[in-house]
């Protein structure tokens with residue numbers, strides 16, 4: 001993998017790369033799969049609970065989780081907006097802090113996984129598709145977990161879930177892994193709804209520069225979901241859920257949103 | 271420089287890219303009767319009909335029948351209505367294609383191009399053994415004549431996606447195996 | 449901040465129109481998937497094959513087009529080349545003048561290529577009466593509107609609007625029944641077919657090996673337009689050629705399924721030339737106009753694959769943005785995801801710089817495209833090109849973002865300042881806030897939690 005350098009920020013980028021700081025939890029016993037977490041900027045900024053749930057889920061699945069504290073963002077926001085110089089800078093930083101270690105990288109977002117897997121080879125045309133996995137994909141495809149192992153003593157309250165499969169999940173070839181894990185939770189009832197595969201209307205900067213279209217798409221999605229009688233919307237991408245939640249709050253709709261890792265984490269005993 | 275040269279210059283040199291071969295033609299595996307059965311089911315789903323020679327008798331006795339070639343071939347007097355005034359157009363066809371209920375008609379002597387188009391009813395006479403399973407198979411028998419493939423009645427769904435038959439072409443298609 | 453054109457348009461759109469577009473699109477998406485499921489055991493394989501044949505065509509046009517030209521001539525079809533729209537209009541007008549010097553009526557079958565070169569206006573200016581004969585296109589014409597979908601031109605109208613237009617034009621008594629409206633159009637247009645000396649159509653496919661022009665339609669107006677008048681002029685984008693007749697079944701099935709959810713389109717007209725000596729009807733002259741109009745340039749650039757397009761419209765139907773905005777929003781004859789790429793590709797990013805931004809990049813267009821065009825990838829490339837050339841002003845200053853995203857220290861500092869965001873003023877923030885509440889920090893902070901673990 002050749003990493004190209006770009007003018008002004010070079011010095012800074014290489015400096016930050018040399019100071020990579022890591023905290024690794026103690027490992028004991030048999031060798032566990034080592035997984036490097038790519039937290040995502042949204043979980044970093046707003047949805048810490050999703051990051052926490054992701055770590056707990058991975059550890060419950062037998063992994064040792066490493067988090068590189070200098071990690072920032074995968075670069076998708078500028079990439080999607082057409083500023084590929086800025087995108088390369090962010091991408092370069094993620095490569096230097098996280099991808100460079102050649103460990104398995106897992107992220108609780110199909111969108112960020114898609115950016116690294118499909119977007120980086122567009123930014124660096126001689127780059128092979130990097131290995132990075134979406135959480136559900138990693139659990140099912142690689143750890144072969146088909147049914148979520150529940151250790152919690154007390155069952156969480158029953159909930160009717162409308163599962164939103166993100167477009168980028170389809171884009172990286174997810175085949176319903178997240179849904180499969182959710183379906184294995186006895187307190188979860190998955191309810192189908194019309195136009196299940198339709199986009200939520202987020203699209204990153206699109207939601208700010210095409211606000212009425214974005215909201216129109218999101219409201220159509222919510223209308224279909226509300227008709228299904230679900231208690232909550234569960235998805236695997238905080239981008240989608242942030243979009244839907246913004247509309248839910250503004251329109252005072254009676255439904256909440258959660259990341260699927262949060263439901264899996266509920267099944268883990270202390 | 272003329273447009274032709276300008277365009278060809280812009281296009282540059284042809285690439286050498288080879289192409290995937292098409293899948294091999296499937297072996298004929300169904301009897302004529304089985305093929306006709308498929309054809310009939312598909313045609314009826316499209317709003318067309320399968321008929322017999324008695325139906326043809328009744329139709330040929332109607333006024334405004336345009337029938338240049340087929341009736342004569344069957345030993346009947348030829349109807350000769352004006353192509354624009356005709357309410358019924360009778361034609362023979364080259365082939366029937368079972369998988370899509372498609373008729374393949376080439377033009378030629380005694381076969382006006384408009385006979386299967388301007389009337390409200392198109393009657394297609396198909397020799398029983400002139401049926402093939404697939405369009406790929408039918409295409410091996412294309413002639414060099416202008417040919418039209420007809421699948422069911424004329425239709426549109428331009429207004430609110432609602433299906434309407436017979437907008438410009440025949441709204442009624444009657445296929446008679448002979 | 450300049451509002452992007454598609455967003456701007458959609459804001460003024462009547463709810464009624466959005467609902468028409470939405471319900472029709474949803475129905476078409478369902479019909480498509482049902483039809484293709486029946487038609488193909490291996491749809492993936494079929495799409496790959498079709499994409500590959502189209503790529504072969506795009507790479508071999510310098511051979512295929514002269515071959516097509518030669519075979520057409522042998523069939524008695526006259527071939528003309530037009531490097532741009534004005535050249536095409538000039539050629540077509542010359543053919544019309546020769547055929548009907550005193551003017552008169554021209555019947556037209558639906559064709560995106562003729563929309564692209566704005567042919568109707570030109571012919572009308574030169575004294576011809578041009579009548580669109582596809583039901584939808586006819587409504588578009590009498591309403592002085594433009595098509596909002598490449599397959600279903602009046603997807604944005606409901607039956608009431610059509611009924612009013614027909615009543616206004618005196619086609620018959622007021623009715624809202626679609627079948628009665630269709631019959632009124634049938635009767636009205638019949639006379640036009642009889643009268644017209646010239647018929648103009650597009651081309652769906654042209655077969656190089658046999659010199660045959662292939663036209664695909666459901667109504668019959670296309671066959672009438674290309675059969676009844678003495679002169680038939682077919683206008684074809686140069687990428688529409690196929691090597692061989694054996695390629696047709698694959699494309700015909702993909703097109704029928706993707707465009708209208710049918711197993712096969714009602715009429716496939718395969719024209720091998722004008723009326724022969726032994727024939728009773730058919731045009732006496734057939735002309736094929738091969739149109740470049742920017743295509744050869746696209747062929748040698750990053751958006752080449754968009755020329756695989758067979759104009760099925762599936763990407764429009766499935767597109768969430770198209771459903772909200774309708775086709776007119778794209779300010780271009782080609783709309784939806786196809787138009788967002790083909791428009792700027794043909795006319796230059798400079799002319800349509802913000803069109804590529806009108807997408808959530810959900811990828812459903814690529815998923816349904818029968819020739820697997822990587823539309824999202826090309827939208828990203830177009831955004832990059834527009835940004836690089838400074839054609840659009842970015843809402844978010846990405847160079848600032850780079851400063852934060854290339855250092856763990858500065859990033860963490862930025863996160864600390866986030867609680868101040870609600871009082872900040874920024875166009876991106878107000879864009880988000882217009883219809884949605886801002887996200888707030890919920891629950892624990894990840895980094896604090898991580899650091900606190902032992």
Ligand code: SF4
Pocket residue numbers: 706756757758759760761762763764786813816817818819820821
């Ligand atoms: S881009 Fe693909 S899906 Fe869209 S109209 Fe063209 S062929 Fe159809």
